[in-house]
Amino acid sequence: MLQFLVRRLIVAILVAATVMTLAFILTRLSGDLAISIAGPNATQADVEAVRKAYGLDRPLTVQFFDWVGRAATGDLGESYFFKTKVSTLIGERMPITITLGLTGLVIALLVSLPLGILAAVRENTALDRVVQMVALVGQAMPSFWLGLILMITLGLQLGWLPISGTGSWQHFVMPGIVLAFSAIPALTRLTRAGMIQAMGSDYIRTARAKGLSRASILLKHALRNAAIPVVAIAAVQLGFMLGGSIVIEQVFALHGVGFLAWESIGKNDFPVVQSVVLVLAVIYVALTMLADLMNAVLDPRLRGP
Amino acid sequence: MSALLEVDQLEVNFGGRVSAVRGASVTVERGETHCLVGESGCGKSVTALAVMNLLARGARRSAKRLAFEGQDLTGLSDSGMAHLRGNAMAMIFQEPMTSLNPAYTVGSQMTEVLRRHKKTTQRAATDRAADLLARVGITAPGLRLGQFPHQLSGGLRQRVMIAMALMCDPKLLIADEPTTALDVTVQAQILRLLAGLQRDLGLGMLLITHDLGIVARVAHRVSVMYAGEVVESAPTAELFANPKHPYTRGLLRCVPVPGKIKRDEPLGSIPGTVPRIGPGFEGCAFRDRCDFADVTCAHAIPRHAASVAHDFLCRLPA
Numbered sequence: 001m002l003q004f005l006v007r008r009l010i011v012a013i014l015v016a017a018t019v020m021t022l023a024f025i026l027t028r029l030s031g032d033l034a035i036s037i038a039g040p041n042a043t044q045a046d047v048e049a050v051r052k053a054y055g056l057d058r059p060l061t062v063q064f065f066d067w068v069g070r071a072a073t074g075d076l077g078e079s080y081f082f083k084t085k086v087s088t089l090i091g092e093r094m095p096i097t098i099t100l101g102l103t104g105l106v107i108a109l110l111v112s113l114p115l116g117i118l119a120a121v122r123e124n125t126a127l128d129r130v131v132q133m134v135a136l137v138g139q140a141m142p143s144f145w146l147g148l149i150l151m152i153t154l155g156l157q158l159g160w161l162p163i164s165g166t167g168s169w170q171h172f173v174m175p176g177i178v179l180a181f182s183a184i185p186a187l188t189r190l191t192r193a194g195m196i197q198a199m200g201s202d203y204i205r206t207a208r209a210k211g212l213s214r215a216s217i218l219l220k221h222a223l224r225n226a227a228i229p230v231v232a233i234a235a236v237q238l239g240f241m242l243g244g245s246i247v248i249e250q251v252f253a254l255h256g257v258g259f260l261a262w263e264s265i266g267k268n269d270f271p272v273v274q275s276v277v278l279v280l281a282v283i284y285v286a287l288t289m290l291a292d293l294m295n296a297v298l299d300p301r302l303r304g305p
Numbered sequence: 306m307s308a309l310l311e312v313d314q315l316e317v318n319f320g321g322r323v324s325a326v327r328g329a330s331v332t333v334e335r336g337e338t339h340c341l342v343g344e345s346g347c348g349k350s351v352t353a354l355a356v357m358n359l360l361a362r363g364a365r366r367s368a369k370r371l372a373f374e375g376q377d378l379t380g381l382s383d384s385g386m387a388h389l390r391g392n393a394m395a396m397i398f399q400e401p402m403t404s405l406n407p408a409y410t411v412g413s414q415m416t417e418v419l420r421r422h423k424k425t426t427q428r429a430a431t432d433r434a435a436d437l438l439a440r441v442g443i444t445a446p447g448l449r450l451g452q453f454p455h456q457l458s459g460g461l462r463q464r465v466m467i468a469m470a471l472m473c474d475p476k477l478l479i480a481d482e483p484t485t486a487l488d489v490t491v492q493a494q495i496l497r498l499l500a501g502l503q504r505d506l507g508l509g510m511l512l513i514t515h516d517l518g519i520v521a522r523v524a525h526r527v528s529v530m531y532a533g534e535v536v537e538s539a540p541t542a543e544l545f546a547n548p549k550h551p552y553t554r555g556l557l558r559c560v561p562v563p564g565k566i567k568r569d570e571p572l573g574s575i576p577g578t579v580p581r582i583g584p585g586f587e588g589c590a591f592r593d594r595c596d597f598a599d600v601t602c603a604h605a606i607p608r609h610a611a612s613v614a615h616d617f618l619c620r621l622p623a
Contacts, residue, residue: 203407208387224409300407300455301453
């Protein structure tokens with residue numbers, strides 16, 4: 001088990017290092033940062049002053065290792081636009097994005113687990129086909145469109161939920177539903193497939209031969225095994241939700257990390273951009289590790305002999 | 306007193322197309338080992354699953370009489386049947402490697418069956434599980450209770466399955482080819498264990514096998530199945546000494562007996578394969594492979610009694 005953890009940790013560090021390198025290179029490739037920071041009316045002297053002030057005159061390797069060294073100690077630099085520390089900026093916005101992501105994940109699981117189980121138990125019936133059709137439609141629906149539809153119906157016509165901002169928990173319901181829709185199709189299909197496989201297995205026949213209740217057979221014996229791939233994908237989906245909430249944060253005016261990234265890209269505020277990429281990548285890697293750990297809890301065979 | 310298990314004229318078909326069991330009748334008395342033999346696909350496993358009401362979805366069963374301790378099973382609700390299963394009637398399977406849930410410990414899988422059917426504490430259930438593991442010949446039962454199935458060998462897993470089946474003191478144990486998937490040496494151990502348990506606990510046992518060696522060693526009574534029918538049923542000694550049905554005789558010729566068989570002399574075999582039987586089939590299903598078949602074999606076949614406890618399904622006289 002310890003060996004398993006150490007191996008995972010080494011991979012995580014390698015992934016983080018790769019992401020840092022890529023983020024650094026890509027922001028540098030987007031043009032001369034000094035010119036864009038100095039603005040359209042700047043003289044050549046202004047540009048040179050900016051270049052010197054931000055240390056952009058140094059060789060790229062020096063800049064890179066300077067950034068990596070600082071990032072490793074938790075110093076992500078200062079935003080050119082906001083003139084505050086990047087870590088403070090991200091720290092302020094992160095709770096909104098995480099709240100949104102977790103809301104989305106919880107809604108997605110609350111919908112897809114029962115749907116998947118139901119479809120599996122009623123395999124090849126009309127109900128099963130309806131569930132699969134819903135999953136297909138969900139997959140095909142663009143999230144900004146669904147967001148606007150929900151705003152019009154639930155927000156404006158029915159007045160049940162606020163349509164933008166972050167004032168209360170109600171503000172997160174609609175964007176949460178929209179975000180959940182991106183994960184529901186995959187999670188439902190996976191639950192259905194896992195349950196069908198589990199229900200056809202020899203150990204479920206044994207559980208039935210033992211006279212166990214239907215609830216125990218479905219939820220204790222089958223779901224425990226069917227959940228293993230679902231947990232892995234759910235963690236990955238949460239990573240997508242955290243990193244991919246840019247569109248939804250825009251639509252619902254939630255000032256989270258996605259919104260910050262969007263703003264900063266437009267303003268060429270590259271310390272913020274590369275830091276957001278780094279932070280999201282680290283979270284993503286951490287979630288994958290968490291999924292591995294949860295799988296080891298669910299499946300004793302993964303824990304080694 | 307009625308027999309422990311009475312199966313009369315059992316029919317099972319899948320989707321109305323394939324008839325897996327066609328009017329099979331089997332009776333298991335209390336404390337008796339009844340062997341159901343036949344080649345692959347003859348319907349013996351389906352018969353066992355039908356008795357336990359464990360058939361896959363899409364299978365339909367019907368019977369003139371299907372009763373356990375005189376209680377009719379055909380009219381029993383799903384939950385009523387679930388209260389009998391694992392309790393008064395238990396079953397073990399051919400696949401010990403996959404029959405235990407990989408996600409739970411041996412102990413938790415064993416105790417849950419007792420706690421489902423009897424009022425008992427977790428503590429008492431764990432003690433009983435440990436006792437039974439020791440009873441089926443597992444050393445260090447305390448250690449095994451905390452282990453997961455993947456940490457056990459096939460033979461050990463089958464012992465765990467047997468111990469688990471005994472948790473609620475069943476009166477009937479159905480064993481579906483319990484030794485087929487095991488090494489030869491382990492097969493003998495498991496068989497000896499089952500025979501010992503059957504005798505000591507006074508179990509009624511329905512043992513399904515295709516191995517006539519097993520039959521000869523443990524069965525009190527044998528029913529030979531062919532294409533979904535019981536073609537011959539007799540006490541073990543009588544069946545081996547005086548087989549009546551041509552299929553039974555063919556089966557017995559396929560078994561090498563040391564001393565009787567000569568080197569280089571081919572072993573007996575039955576030509577052809579088991580036919581697929583659809584609805585509306587009439588006559589003897591064995592007639593295409595039978596040396597004694599004639600035109601009358603295409604019509605309904607009478608069941609003959611060769612002696613009080615011996616009957617067979619063939620046009621040939623007793």
